[in-house]
Amino acid sequence: MSSFFDLSDEERMIQQTAREFADSEIAPVAGQNDAEGRFPKDIIAKLSELGFMGMLIPEKYGGSALGNLCLVLALEEINRVCASTGVTMSVHNSLATSPIIKFGSDYVKETYLPRLATGELLGAYALSEAEAGSDAASLKCRAVKDGDNFVVNGTKSWVTTGANADLYVVMLRTDPEQRASGISSFVVERDTPGLSVGKKEDKLGLRASSTTELVFEDCRIPAKNMLGEEGQGFKIAMATLDGGRIGIGTQAVGIAQACLDASVSYAKEREQFGKKIGEFQAIQWKIADMATGINAARLMVYRAARLRDEDVPHTKEAAMAKLFASEMANRAAREAVQIHGGAGYLKDFPVERYYRDARITEIYEGTSEVQRIVISRAYLGG
Numbered sequence: 611m612s613s614f615f616d617l618s619d620e621e622r623m624i625q626q627t628a629r630e631f632a633d634s635e636i637a638p639v640a641g642q643n644d645a646e647g648r649f650p651k652d653i654i655a656k657l658s659e660l661g662f663m664g665m666l667i668p669e670k671y672g673g674s675a676l677g678n679l680c681l682v683l684a685l686e687e688i689n690r691v692c693a694s695t696g697v698t699m700s701v702h703n704s705l706a707t708s709p710i711i712k713f714g715s716d717y718v719k720e721t722y723l724p725r726l727a728t729g730e731l732l733g734a735y736a737l738s739e740a741e742a743g744s745d746a747a748s749l750k751c752r753a754v755k756d757g758d759n760f761v762v763n764g765t766k767s768w769v770t771t772g773a774n775a776d777l778y779v780v781m782l783r784t785d786p787e788q789r790a791s792g793i794s795s796f797v798v799e800r801d802t803p804g805l806s807v808g809k810k811e812d813k814l815g816l817r818a819s820s821t822t823e824l825v826f827e828d829c830r831i832p833a834k835n836m837l838g839e840e841g842q843g844f845k846i847a848m849a850t851l852d853g854g855r856i857g858i859g860t861q862a863v864g865i866a867q868a869c870l871d872a873s874v875s876y877a878k879e880r881e882q883f884g885k886k887i888g889e890f891q892a893i894q895w896k897i898a899d900m901a902t903g904i905n906a907a908r909l910m911v912y913r914a915a916r917l918r919d920e921d922v923p924h925t926k927e928a929a930m931a932k933l934f935a936s937e938m939a940n941r942a943a944r945e946a947v948q949i950h951g952g953a954g955y956l957k958d959f960p961v962e963r964y965y966r967d968a969r970i971t972e973i974y975e976g977t978s979e980v981q982r983i984v985i986s987r988a989y990l991g992g
């Protein structure tokens with residue numbers, strides 16, 4: 611599938627391991643988990659055993675330290691069979707563990723990374739609020755310093771893995787007089803008194819992944835759980851999303867690949883007008899366009915991941931990869947349903963799930979419109 615890129619033996623091995631695990635352990639249950647809205651806890655535990663939940667964590671904290679390109683290689687395979695499992699793995703690695711690795715104090719790293727690496731702790735990320743989605747810097751959830759703690763009040767929205775996580779990286783307003791520079795980031799344990807999981811959203815897709823509110827009521831968070839300095843939280847959130855967006859771009863590639871695989875099989879088998887539908891040019895061109903888009907998007911996510919591994923600026927490349935891959939995946943999902951005809955509209959065939967799951971990739975971790983803002987600012991400023 612990825613023979614065109616100069617992957618090392620180790621990278622190919624990671625990809626192969628993820629592919630085999632995805633096909634043997636996740637694919638058989640993905641449809642049912644989606645139908646029943648069941649979070650794949652057992653699968654996440656197995657992913658932890660494989661080292662896939664600590665892919666960015668340094669070895670000294672028990673992680674596999676494989677880096678972002680390996681994470682992308684594994685994520686594509688997982689997302690190819692189940693986007694709900696894929697986003698859980700992506701959010702844990704890129705949005706929850708990566709800011710702790712980059713911005714955590716020794717105390718925070720020693721306290722949380724070993725357990726995040728083994729999967730004992732599952733991580734999530736809470737930036738958005740009901741009135742602060744694309745305009746993330748306008749968030750209001752308030753943290754007021756009180757001795758060695760911050761007292762937090764407010765509600766976070768749209769938290770992926772919200773109901774199942776043990777630990778959240780949360781962006782809170784520590785200075786109401788400032789905008790972006792009045793925000794700080796904290797690591798918050800699920801069991802902290804005053805923190806509860808709020809409304810669980812009923813979604814179009816990703817139905818085996820939980821999306822919830824987090825409600826803070828006089829919740830006391832230790833000041834030593836702050837990431838970076840006070841007021842750095844928005845920059846930490848954005849730098850973290852640079853990695854997360856590569857993960858969502860990868861998710862889109864995985865979903866699109868699943869759409870292509872299903873469409874090719876169906877086109878070779880389904881007969882109309884006395885021949886296989888794959889013998890019609892109308893279908894051939896759809897397959898050609900899907901395959902071309904997937905190849906281009908895959909190269910973009912690989913490149914963005916490599917840049918992140920090399921620690922060189924990659925904000926623009928991550929936004930481009932996410933933008934291109936997510937729009938490509940939605941076209942691929944639409945065409946996959948079209949190739950399947952009436953069958954594609956039924957829950958009997960997995961393309962119906964791929965079509966629903968693809969839609970969120972254009973929305974979360976920054977809408978396509980936000981990605982275009984980020985990209986255009988890299989050229990025009992502002």
Ligand code: CAA
Nearest residue numbers: 737744745746747769770790845848849925974975976980
């Ligand atoms: N890395 C580091 N710093 C960054 C940065 C980055 N990628 N992007 C911006 N910053 C810095 C800026 O340099 C600026 O710093 P200075 O003040 O020192 O110059 C500061 O952050 C403020 O930046 P902006 O002025 O650009 O802020 P803005 O208010 O104009 O917002 C935006 C820009 C691009 C629209 C941003 O708000 C954004 O990305 N919005 C979308 C939010 C988003 O993606 N939400 C998804 C939430 S997670 C999720 O989806 C759920 C899940 O769990 C999967």
